[in-house]
Amino acid sequence: MPTEFTSLDDLSIGLNELSESGEKDLFYSPVSDGTTIIAVQYDQGVILGADSQTSRGRQLVSTKTRFKLARLHERIFCGTSGRCADSKAVLEVIKNRLHLKGIIEDSAPRVRVAAHIASKLCYEHRNNLETSLIIGGWDPVEGPQVYAIPIGGMMTQLPVAAGGSGSTYIYGYIDSMYKPGMSREECIRFVSNCVSLAMSRDSGSGGVIRLVAIDKDEANRMVLAGDEIPKFYQG
Amino acid sequence: AQPWNNELRTGTTIMAVEFDKGVVIAADSRTTMGAYIANRVTDKLTPLSDHIFCCRSGSAADTQAIADIVRARLYLHELQMNEQPAVSIAANMFREICYENRESISAGIIVAGWDPVEGGQVFSIPLGGFCQRQSVAIGGSGSTYLYGFIDANYKPGMNQQECLDFCKKAITLAILRDGSSGGVCRMAAL
Numbered sequence: 112m113p114t115e116f117t118s119l120d121d122l123s124i125g126l127n128e129l130s131e132s133g134e135k136d137l138f139y140s141p142v143s144d145g146t147t148i149i150a151v152q153y154d155q156g157v158i159l160g161a162d163s164q165t166s167r168g169r170q171l172v173s174t175k176t177r178f179k180l181a182r183l184h185e186r187i188f189c190g191t192s193g194r195c196a197d198s199k200a201v202l203e204v205i206k207n208r209l210h211l212k213g214i215i216e217d218s219a220p221r222v223r224v225a226a227h228i229a230s231k232l233c234y235e236h237r238n239n240l241e242t243s244l245i246i247g248g249w250d251p252v253e254g255p256q257v258y259a260i261p262i263g264g265m266m267t268q269l270p271v272a273a274g275g276s277g278s279t280y281i282y283g284y285i286d287s288m289y290k291p292g293m294s295r296e297e298c299i300r301f302v303s304n305c306v307s308l309a310m311s312r313d314s315g316s317g318g319v320i321r322l323v324a325i326d327k328d329e330a331n332r333m334v335l336a337g338d339e340i341p342k343f344y345q346g
Numbered sequence: 347a348q349p350w351n352n353e354l355r356t357g358t359t360i361m362a363v364e365f366d367k368g369v370v371i372a373a374d375s376r377t378t379m380g381a382y383i384a385n386r387v388t389d390k391l392t393p394l395s396d397h398i399f400c401c402r403s404g405s406a407a408d409t410q411a412i413a414d415i416v417r418a419r420l421y422l423h424e425l426q427m428n429e430q431p432a433v434s435i436a437a438n439m440f441r442e443i444c445y446e447n448r449e450s451i452s453a454g455i456i457v458a459g460w461d462p463v464e465g466g467q468v469f470s471i472p473l474g475g476f477c478q479r480q481s482v483a484i485g486g487s488g489s490t491y492l493y494g495f496i497d498a499n500y501k502p503g504m505n506q507q508e509c510l511d512f513c514k515k516a517i518t519l520a521i522l523r524d525g526s527s528g529g530v531c532r533m534a535a536l
Contacts, residue, residue, distance in 0.1 A: 279490045279491060280490055280491070280492075280493035280494050281491075281493075281494030281495075282491040282494075282519075282523045283491045283492040283493075283494060283495035283496075283516065283519035283520060283523065284494035284495040284497075284498055285494075286519050286522055286523065287495055287499075287515065287519055288498075304498065305494065308493070308494035308497050308498055309494060311497065312493040312494065312497070343497040343498050344496070344497050344498075344500050344501070345497075
């Protein structure tokens with residue numbers, strides 16, 4: 112395989128050789144979030160956490176510090192996993208529709224409404240989309256809420272929701288460690304632990320831990336990088 | 347194929363932990379044929395010799411056949427050497443068979459036991475036939491949900507009771523999440 116691609120011909124030879132050896136995955140797979148996203152609801156608010164790595168196939172990390180917790184509104188954030196392009200497109204539409212609803216109704220949109228818009232969109236286009244969302248936020252009507260919208264468009268409200276490829280590795284940890292009635296600091300520690308554990312086991316998750324803490328006063332974005340990431344048994 | 351006509355699989359959760367005086371092994375007890383539960387009280391902890399066990403996951407037929415072969419070979423080895431076989435020998439026998447036939451079988455095995463030379467040892471031999479000694483090994487379909495829990499909660503230097511509690515909790519968590527694991531949690535301390 113030519114080591115220097117000095118022309119398009121060389122590049123296509125290289126790609127052909129790669130595809131014969133079965134490594135086509137590297138160049139031809141869509142950019143996708145092998146991801147870990149998790150959201151936890153506590154008495155006064157919601158904590159969302161995510162990793163920050165995007166990969167193409169499982170062999171190339173294309174971004175190391177992507178921001179996966181997107182802001183839909185002041186107190187409503189959404190974590191996405193699945194195909195990047197689908198996630199971005201869906202988020203744009205949800206943001207617009209939510210903003211419109213806020214203008215028409217002349218009040219801050221509710222989290223349930225945001226989740227409903229998202230799930231309707233995902234369901235209508237379920238054959239073409241490959242993205243799953245976790246929406247967390249606070250509103251004055253119902254307080255803190257977390258909604259999970261997996262692939263297919265079902266919407267369900269949960270106290271703790273995890274998604275993305277890395278989430279499978281931490282279900283056991285979540286089931287054993289989550290208890291209702293945790294404080295804000297406990298929730299933040301719980302979420303960072305979950306994301307850290309998933310990052311160390313899932314090749315599609317990595318980078319830094321991004322957190323958003325939402326309550327009635329503020330939506331606070333935080334980052335845990337390098338040494339700040341909780342450490343566990345590595346054997 | 348009907349949902350109940352698929353090949354018999356131990357879609358499983360299996361686990362083994364070393365502690366100072368030996369090993370603790372644990373498994374769930376569900377064998378599935380597609381969506382049908384063929385056996386809800388399976389024993390996936392198979393003795394290979396007095397002090398060496400293996401935990402089986404993957405295709406039930408493949409793992410049973412391989413375990414029988416290894417048990418026979420290990421017995422011969424014990425007769426010839428006139429001493430208790432080392433756990434690494436049993437693990438190596440598994441590795442040989444699993445690697446040679448890696449294209450045609452589907453077997454994820456954990457070999458765990460105690461011998462007078464090295465004490466308690468756990469060897470993990472996943473699909474493909476790679477053998478590695480670990481202090482705590484998990485396997486089977488339910489094990490993906492346990493990685494986070496194990497990383498967070500395992501500490502070296504536990505005693506037998508702590509290991510038993512740890513395994514019981516882990517298998518229970520996996521049974522909660524994995525559709526192919528269920529039934530009872532079988533455990534053994536060697």
